[in-house]
């Protein structure tokens with residue numbers, strides 16, 4: 001009898017690495033009739049978003065907001081500074097470097113993609129080689145994914161900046177913080193990032209649909225010298241609008257903006273540094289559980305073995321095919337818990353892809369949710385008789401309770 005009871009009713013938990021869990025405050029803020037887009041509350045509210053976005057990005061420079069997902073924002077940023085025939089250098093540690101490189105190629109750029117594997121951060125010696133070989137300075141930008149959401153590797157942006165400075169290479173440093181902003185430390189100005197892109201649906205806790213390009217004066221000067229920039233992607237009127245419609249080059253995404261206002265209020269009330277500390281502690285609890293599950297002959301492995309290189313927002317795991325998919329299916333159908341699929345770790349049509357999965361722990365996630373996530377996985381491993389070490393949930397509880 002007991003093993004046939006379905007336990008999935010109740011609030012479902014989407015623990016995938018984006019879109020992330022929507023706070024009730026965000027949902028409530030979006031549940032309203034359409035506002036006037038010419039004057040009044042919406043106009044004032046939009047102006048107030050700008051300084052709060054700058055605070056989250058740790059920049060005093062510009063921000064342009066787009067109606068776009070992450071792929072759109074990759075293109076928005078490149079369209080302002082990369083002309084056909086320009087070169088970009090893309091150090092890759094997973095699926096997302098490749099994605100940004102493809103967008104650059106679609107705009108007519110030559111993209112040099114460096115593959116650094118999927119288990120560790122960039123190999124800066126290789127990056128240095130490519131930059132040194134470019135004595136004519138044809139490389140106009142280095143496209144740097146901060147956290148690669150497929151491998152869950154976090155890359156060292158300040159080290160890349162230091163390398164570019166040491167080699168006196170004038171390329172723009174462009175960072176993709178779609179997965180990391182609002183989850184883990186990022187300091188646009190202090191770290192010397194020229195352009196940073198992010199989107200609404202991960203650490204910013206708003207549905208997909210808003211994208212952000214932050215850019216400094218160096219990048220803006222390059223924009224000004226471009227032979228042409230498409231009207232829609234042009235960041236200048238968006239960052240310095242004379243009239244309200246220029247913020248969005250058309251109708252404002254009003255409901256997303258109300259949602260964003262509520263999300264930024266949550267971040268501000270908690271304090272950005274507390275937000276980072278919460279993500280770090282929750283991630284450490286998840287890693288502790290995963291390490292224990294992998295003991296005693298259990299097949300589960302963290303994709304990134306060095307904790308210092310792991311993202312605090314997403315965790316990529318390997319368990320062997322077909323158990324990754326079996327576990328995800330079982331948890332979704334029996335407990336109402338949805339885990340992320342593996343991405344870019346095995347060919348898309350291969351059986352091996354069923355051996356990977358990911359945990360999203362970005363944005364509106366707290367200790368009881370993570371304990372539910374881990375308790376759920378423990379339950380699935382038992383139900384499916386997948387070998388695993390015992391004591392994982394206790395190990396996570398200890399991390400939350402004592403920090404170790």
Ligand SMILES: *Cc1c(COP(=O)(O)O)cnc(C)c1O
Nearest residue numbers: 018069070071096147149178179
């Ligand atoms: C999610 C993500 C993207 C792409 O976002 P989409 O909205 O799916 O287009 C790009 N870069 C990173 C690092 C991401 O995590």
